[in-house]
Amino acid sequence: MIGNIMIIDDSPIERKMIGEIIRKRLQSANIFEADNGLDISDKLLSNNIHVCILDIIMPEKNGFEILNEMKEDVNLMDIPVIVCTGTSDKQAIExxxxxxxxxxxxxxxxxxAMKISLPLKVKNAIDLMIRKEEIIYLSYHDKLTGLYNRRYSEENMRRIDAERNLPIALIMGDVNGLKLTNDAFGHEAGDVLLKKIADIIKDECREDEIAARIGGDEFLILLPKTNISEAENIIDRIKDKCSNAKKYPIKPSISFGYSVKEHMGQDIMNIYKIAEDRMYNNKLTESKSIRNSIISTLVKILHERSLGTEAHSNRLKELCSEMGKELRLTIKQIDNLKLLALLHDIGITAIPDYIIEKNPDLTLEEENIFKSHCEIGYRIANALPDIAPIAIDILSHHEMWDGSGYPQGLKEENISLNSRIISVLDTYDSMINKYEIVSKNEVIDFIRNHSGIYFDPKIVSAFLKILNRS
Incomplete structure (x- = not known):
């Protein structure tokens, strides 16, 4: 335990003795000394004192005067004071x-008293003060990111709203992809993303600027004496750092809006509202490119984690195109089918590396974790409007015609059409290209023999027609 202790006593011998008693039991404590109570406020505050040991009998200013002065000072009143009196001086104690x-x-x-009582009193006083400091800290700080919280930002928005601080810039930020990160990779990954963005924001703020997390994925920066150009520069620096950061598991990204109060006739709350509206508008404008970036990142992760996945996806897309024409699907249906070829295993991006590397020699528990990639992929797709139409197909791409698949054990036409198609095509391409000892004819025989068991007979029939033509 580290604590800062001030001993106020006019006797150097007494100060030294008390200091040595405390050091024997509280070795990490920092001990400061004062021989009188003059300018005591500065001494206590500058050393962040947690407990004060105060002799009552002193010249110039006695202990009662010092104690009274401390308890009337809002900055000192919470510091515990342990007073030192004569043995029989009950009135002084009272x-x-x-x-x-x-x-x-x-x-x-x-x-x-030297061995136990005094060190214990000091320790308890320090513990009390440290707990108070922690409570005060948490009342004004966001526990996850260490930034200030909404309460602190609202109080300080009013405090800095003064002519001496003009122009006052307010920057609002909203984290992109947090819900997707939480859904796909878990809330721990979402917390890592938030902390990384908070660290970037903190690094780009000056000492007199206030950065706060004011909601789940929202941040506010209060910048006194900051004009439009300076506010834009701060936003650019934060965005640059985000774009150059490592994946967490996706790159940190944040949409911003800002506004600047330039004269006292403007209401600070209106400035806040303008910044907030601009943030939401920018998020809407940027949303498509952000979603595309997230999808590209996830696909890249998928390809990096599994050798041959990219080539497999490209071959599947070609097969899906041919199958779509054979089944006379619409252009939009074929496009969704080709998208499924690319993204059906997107949930694997959230599966731990050790399971991917160990597959197929998995324990039952590990196998269940691996199988969860279907539900994870479904959640990812639902969080991204551009691929939401194939979310149900991603969920059910490991279902079997006879109901023996996963995750829901669906049967026959209760399985989506796209999932039934991808099941046949994925099996064919995987077996042809993954197992060199298996011939093309053996793979075709496997698919034909499992028609009506694993695979939709109509899809198998259509696929065999394509193969016969080729």
């Missing part, structure tokens, strides 16, 4: 306690 002293001890110190 007076000190009535003035707000935390505790007391009497001189000369007994052996028990």
């Amino acid at each position: 007076k000190a306690l009535s003035l707000g002293a935390y505790d007391y001890f009497s001189k000369p110190l007994s052996e028990e």
